[in-house]
Amino acid sequence: MNxxxxxxxxxxxRGLIEFRHMFTTTQDLVAFLLPTVIFMVAMAFLRAVPTGAAGLSIGTLMVTSVLGSNVCFSGLLTVSQALSTEREDGTLLRAKAVPNGMLSYLIGKIVFISGATLVSLVITLxxxxxxxxxxxVPGPLGWLKLAAVLVFGLFATMPLGAVLGSVFSSPRMTGFISMPIMGLMAVSGILYPITILPVWVQxxxxxxxxxxxxxxxxxALLPDSALAVEIGQSWRGWETFGVLGLWAVIGLALAPAVLRRMARRESGSSVAARREKAMQRIG
Structure with missing residues (x-):
């Protein structure tokens, strides 16, 4: 137990150190804030574009969808990129050599990414x-629902991000992950109501x-008038937490086994070979 x-x-x-490092390093801070700023600008331009829902604009709907997509990107892309990058540079090998080092490493990543996601959400909100x-935010119940969506969303995406990061041994290969995620973004109702898309796409x-x-x-954040552009004109709360919970169960079932398998295969020679390949590409 000790x-x-x-x-x-x-x-x-470890997670707090990484968190502080991001906010004290100009390059990391710009990379973290730039997507949020871009979305803010897009929201402002779409403030006056109507959706058909009483009193709501596309910019208004986009605000809340962006909050959800930030959680998804953090859980999937950030986790997978971190694992593949630190697998290549030997960080994971060093963690493996310490008793309970992999557990410490994973907790650190959870703390860092959860904290960064929360900061992004607070800025956008x-x-x-x-x-x-x-x-x-309609009172305490609204804040509670918002927090529940955030927690369920992180549990639904972070384990899957860890699985994807374990599969790809090089950070340069994570582009194969980002492309389908961007495709899902295009059909998930982030930039426009999903009900304007064909039913099979929905x-x-x-x-x-x-x-x-x-x-x-x-x-959690919009009035009921926004239901006019939702599927079935319903918030479908049970379905929301059910689907997110199902993805969380799938990810938590897969991630430990995949991570253990990855850790067993890590060795000094494999890290050196990946470094040599990276240097050859640079050269």
Whole structure:
């Protein structure tokens, strides 16, 4: 128990160090803030574009969908890129050599990425509450629902991100992950109401967490007039948490086994070989 609690403390400390490093390094900070700023600009331009829902604009709907997509991108892309990058540079091998080092490493990643996601959400939500009159948090229940969507969303995406990061040994290969995620973004109702798409496309979008993250955020922050552009004119709360929960179960079932398999295959020679290939590409 003492060893496990020590690993938890070490991982939490590691996550906080990475979190502070991101906010004190100009390059990392710009990379973190730039997508949020771009989306804010897009929201502002779409403030006056109507959707057909009473009193709501596409910009207003986009605000809440962006909050959901940020969680999805953080859980899938950020986790997978971090694992593949630190697998290549030997960080994972060093963690493996320490008792409970992999557990400490994973806890650190969870703390860092969860913290960064929360900061991004706070920035976007604060902007939305100031700029968009229709975006509100209806009391304690609304805040509780927003927090629940965030937690379920992270659990639904972070384990899957860890699985994807374990599969790809090089960070240059994570482009294979980003392309389908961007495709899902195009059909998940982030930039426009999903109901304008063909029904078969709507079914595809509903099979993945991104749509449900956006829907959950909208249900927590928008008035019921927004239901006019939702599937079935319903927030579908049980379905939202059910689908996100199912993805969380799938990810949590797969991630430990995949990560253990990856850790067993890591060795000094494999790290050296990947470094040599990276240097050859640079050269």
């Amino acid at each position: 060893r496990l609690s020590g690993a938890a403390r070490s991982g939490f400390s 604060t902007y939305a509450l100031v700029v968009f009159d229709e975006v509100t 079914w595809i979008a509903q099979a993945f967490p991104m749509y449900w993250l956006g829907l959950g955020m909208r249900s």
